[in-house]
Amino acid sequence: MAFQSILLDQPEGCRERSDCPTCFSDLNLDQIVKAVTAGKEEYNLQSFFYAALNEENAILYRQDILKDLEKQSVFSILQTFANQMKEVRKHVALSEKLYYHYSKEGWFLQAVRIYCNAVSQLAGSLSAAELHSDGLKNFCTYGNDVIRSESFQTLQDTAERLNSDLSAIQYCILIRGNCVRVQKSESEPDYSQDVAATFEKFRQGAVKDYRITYKHEKGMNSVESRIIECVAKLYPEIFTGLDDFCTKYSDFQEPKIRDFDREIQFYVSYLEYIAPLKQSGLEFCYPAVLTECRDIHVEQGFDLLLAKKLLSSGSAVVANDFELNGKERALIISGPNQGGKTTFARAFGQIHYLAALGYPVPGRSAKLLLFDRIYTHFEREEEMKNLSGKLQDDLIRIHAVLNQATANSIIIMNEIFSSTTLQDAILLGKKVMEQIRRLESVCVFVTFIDEMATLNDTTVSMVSTIVPDNPTERTYRIIRKAPDGLAYALSIAEKYRLTDSCIKERIQL
Amino acid sequence: MKVFLMYRDRDFELKKELPWNQEALFQDLELGTLLKTMAQDDEFLYQVSKEAVFTSLNDRESILYRQEILKDCMANPDVVRQLYTLSVQAQEAPKGHYWGTFVHFPNAILDSSVEVMSVLMDILKSIRAVGDTHSGAFVSGGFQRFWEMIREELSDDYFETVRQHLKDLKFNGGVLISAELTEGNKGTDYVLRKSAQTKQRWLERLFGTNAPAFSFYITDRDESGMRALSEIRDEGINLAANALSQSTEHVLSFFEMLRTELAFYIGCINLSEQLQHIGEPLAYPDPTDTGERYHCFQNLYDVCLALTKKESIIGNNLNCNDKSLILITGANQGGKSTFLRSIGLAQLMMQCGMFVPAESFQAGICTGLYTHYRREEDSTLESGKLDEELGRMSEIVDHLSPNALILFNESFAATNEREGSEIARQIVRALLERQMKLFFVTHLYEFAHDLFVHKTSQMIFLRAERQDDGQRTFQLAEGEPLKTSFGEDLYEKIFCESKQGG
Structure with a gap:
């Protein structure tokens, strides 16, 4: 099959979207995208992140490409190519920005040379590399067709010849007062060496370097330009050839090559982002995609953004396991505050979304749902102003979610109904969960309400844990077990000597 | 060029880089006086002279x-x-x-x-x-x-x-x-x-x-x-x-x-x-190769003392060729330190190509000049002072190679005589075995006496002269170490006389 795009194997299908999915900010995916694409703004990669795939084949197409790219030999081929193409753009931009005629043309010529070299080198290197993915293999074939084409060959040959002609030019300038005279060079002796030789006998030890370092602008000033105009008159054939070249090849880049350069960065950027995490011992895996059942399973998953932050501050990253079996559809997360509940919920969403982009995900192994959409409902600071308004707002939003969600949707709710009484919260929570149970959507529900944890046989209770001896210390480990809020309360009370017996002891009758 | x-x-x-012990040398040999005379208030001359001498x-x-x-x-x-x-x-x-x-x-x-x-x-x-x-x-x-x-x-x-x-x-x-x-x-x-x-x-x-x-x-x-x-x-x-x-x-x-x-x-x-x-003589010294034990001079005087006093002073004549240990004992204020200083100064001056303050001077070239002087300043804590002395000694030993010249001035006296003597004896014996050349001024009678009793051909014993009327000549002559306590001398003398008399 002819090469289409490195992001999709089918000509139809959506590889980029302009609008950001609503779940992005709740799951911190917006920050992840920002971090992954940092320094690569010129590629405008965000829109690729907004288009999650919902076909297994499309995901596998990307996973295969990424597996190829994880080989350092292949990865460095593409890094080289990317750097060269960056140079091409820089040179073209420079050529457009500059003022003087021969200056513009000179930089344009360099842009073409770098481009030709980049494409030839890429096609050659990929042919020699061991590739397994359809995507890269197809592109390799395409690239070799390009460089063998007559038009490309002519372009490259002409550029090289012009360049060597120009580099061979040697000229002399005589500056006398305000008069400048330019002519061809005739091997006059180097006078500086002559001076140095005369005083050679005095040479003692090392001396200061009196040379002034000139910072050369890329462009020319008026005098340089006028000198080059004189040089052009001394070598008219070469400079006419340059003029013709620049007119003829103003649009020299193959569109598909240019797209490839941009799209491959979707992979490169992510691999670069996770490389230090992998190096520190965190594991990533290519997830299996679940289309039929809901037996979601993740071993040692973690929040990608938080892991990066912890790593840079030298702290340990806590990874968690989770799974749903058979009829189970919902993970109910409870336990002490600051215990990693929200992080857990985010990681659940992130891992699913990253998988839908075709990426390897945080975790030792993963089986994930091929979702149609991720709905999130996280509490937000700005909504705390008006309590009654917030409850109403919560319900409206949940209603909207429940109207749209399907059995293939993922719903992540974090501390909703915190703005009402416990009785209300329990009641509303139970109702919402019942709805979700009927929809058969997969759900993560972070709550402070223990009663929610054991609603029915589709829910799984998971609890954030503490260090038994020191209740104020968090493990950030979320484990599958019934809520034990009381145990936690007891231990922390003991620490402050506020348990039943402690208080009795302290207050003597 | x-x-x-x-x-x-x-x-x-x-x-x-000047020798690590230049400060000690400067202080012990009073080099400042010599260098100031060479410099005549010219800072540059002072610097060059100092570096050349060192x-x-x-x-x-x-x-x-x-x-x-x-x-x-x-x-x-x-x-x-x-x-x-x-x-x-x-x-x-x-x-x-x-x-x-x-x-x-x-x-x-x-x-x-x-x-x-x-x-x-x-x-x-x-x-x-x-x-x-x-x-x-x-x-x-x-x-x-x-x-x-x-x-x-x-x-x-x-x-x-x-x-x-x-x-x-x-x-x-x-x-x-x-x-x-x-x-x-x-x-x-x-x-x-x-x-x-x-x-x-x-x-x-x-x-x-x-x-x-x-x-x-x-x-x-x-x-x-x-x-x-x-x-x-x-x-x-x-x-x-x-x-x-x-x-x-x-x-x-x-x-x-x-x-x-x-x-x-x-x-x-x-x-x-x-x-x-000031009428003092100078001589171009005759340096002999490293390892050869020569030290032979006429009217070797302390150039710094002469420059300070601005008058001609009495020098020493000595032939201690073939000697590796020159042990100097004798009366206080008898010219021992001056002699030691003149040895050190002449060595430094000879080895930088200068003339020396003497009528004639011949000496072996040394691989390094070291001074180990008793430091007067920190005399508060006796044990601390011995620590300090031994510390300096250990530092010197770190730098020694055979045929170095070491000048000791009342070293290891920061403890009682028996301990000091034993320390000094062991150090001197080891250094001699390692082919060092030593000038040792000491009041440690036990140490000096012991060496004298076990005298070998490589040792020479000098004594600060003291005339019978108690006048000091500031000249050294060969002589057996004496117990320096003249009170005891007097006591013994009286007792001997009374015995003879009795």
Whole structure:
């Protein structure tokens, strides 16, 4: 099959979207995208992140490409190519920005040379590399067709010849007062060496370097330009050839090559982002995609953004396991505050979304749902102003979610109904969960309400844990077990000597 | 061009690392007095003298090389001082020019270098003239080489070549620069060129009709154009400016080297004049090879004491050839420390090529001079003081190699006599076995007596003389260590007499 795009194997299908999915900010995916694409703004990669795939084949197409790219030999081929193409753009931009005629043309010529070299080198290197993915293999074939084409060959040959002609030019300038005279060079002796030789006998030890370092602008000033105009008159054939070249090849880049350069960065950027995490011992895996059942399973998953932050501050990253079996559809997360509940919920969403982009995900192994959409409902600071308004707002939003969600949707709710009484919260929570149970959507529900944890046989209770001896210390480990809020309360009370017996002891009758 | 008046084949570099124990040597040998006399209030002379004195030569030939040059200097002090003055003048040549200061334009760098170089060339001509007149009076190998070098390198032809360069570098005929094109068709690699042909034909060729050439003018109004042009011109002369500036620096360092090396001899002349003034003798020492045990001298006096007192003082005569341990005992204020100091000073002076304060002096070259003096200052804590002493001793041992010369002055007395003696005995025995040469002034009778009892041929025992009337002669003579407690002597004497009487 002819090469289409490195992001999709089918000509139809959506590889980029302009609008950001609503779940992005709740799951911190917006920050992840920002971090992954940092320094690569010129590629405008965000829109690729907004288009999650919902076909297994499309995901596998990307996973295969990424597996190829994880080989350092292949990865460095593409890094080289990317750097060269960056140079091409820089040179073209420079050529457009500059003022003087021969200056513009000179930089344009360099842009073409770098481009030709980049494409030839890429096609050659990929042919020699061991590739397994359809995507890269197809592109390799395409690239070799390009460089063998007559038009490309002519372009490259002409550029090289012009360049060597120009580099061979040697000229002399005589500056006398305000008069400048330019002519061809005739091997006059180097006078500086002559001076140095005369005083050679005095040479003692090392001396200061009196040379002034000139910072050369890329462009020319008026005098340089006028000198080059004189040089052009001394070598008219070469400079006419340059003029013709620049007119003829103003649009020299193959569109598909240019797209490839941009799209491959979707992979490169992510691999670069996770490389230090992998190096520190965190594991990533290519997830299996679940289309039929809901037996979601993740071993040692973690929040990608938080892991990066912890790593840079030298702290340990806590990874968690989770799974749903058979009829189970919902993970109910409870336990002490600051215990990693929200992080857990985010990681659940992130891992699913990253998988839908075709990426390897945080975790030792993963089986994930091929979702149609991720709905999130996280509490937000700005909504705390008006309590009654917030409850109403919560319900409206949940209603909207429940109207749209399907059995293939993922719903992540974090501390909703915190703005009402416990009785209300329990009641509303139970109702919402019942709805979700009927929809058969997969759900993560972070709550402070223990009663929610054991609603029915589709829910799984998971609890954030503490260090038994020191209740104020968090493990950030979320484990599958019934809520034990009381145990936690007891231990922390003991620490402050506020348990039943402690208080009795302290207050003597 | 090299000066080579300090070493036959290398420069005398200032600010080299001085021996680690220079502070101790300075203090123990009272070198300040010697150096101040050499310097005569000239800071530079002081610095050079100090570094020369501390940088000992370790072979006979190098020492004699300097001695010969020193003899030339002593015979021609006026010529040497004239050379020195010229070298000082040369070093002041850059003053008043922008040369060497923070300048950003090759043009300015070049112009100031041309100016400074012109001044330096005039001074070199003066040195040539001095040589032409006086070189015949110099007989040392070092100075003969020096004058020959001046004659050969600084010929009239050479001065003419330099004059022409300094004239050409003003570029009255314009600046010719070659260039190539680099990325973006920008001129690069600007190299200053000179036609091999005469100036007339060069201009003819350039402006003539044969070679195609194109030219343009920059109008006076076009300020940015003029600036851009002068930048290209500057880039063209950048390397030449660098070459001339570096050459200027090299010529200046030649003068600096000349000044530095002469400074040592000027210091020696100064010292000899002072000693002459107070009527003290000097001798050119006879250094013998490392490992040979020579120490034989006539009227060796403490030069610092003489300079301080400004009068002739009594020296010592001694022959302790073949000796490795010279143990000195005797009365307080009997001249022991003065003697020890005169040994150390003579050794340092001999090994830097100087004359020594004596009528004659012969000694073996040592691989290093070390002093271990009892330090008076921290006498508060006895045990702490012994720690300190042993610490210093241990540091010395870290640096020793065979045939070093070590001067002990009342060492290891910071504890009781028995302990001190045992420590001293063990140290001395070990050092002798390791082929060191030791001068040891001590009051430790047990230590000295024990050595005397087990005396070997490599030991000699000296005693500060004390005449019967209690007067001190400040001279040392060979003699058995005595118990220094004269009270006990008196007691014993009375008892013996009374026994005899009884």
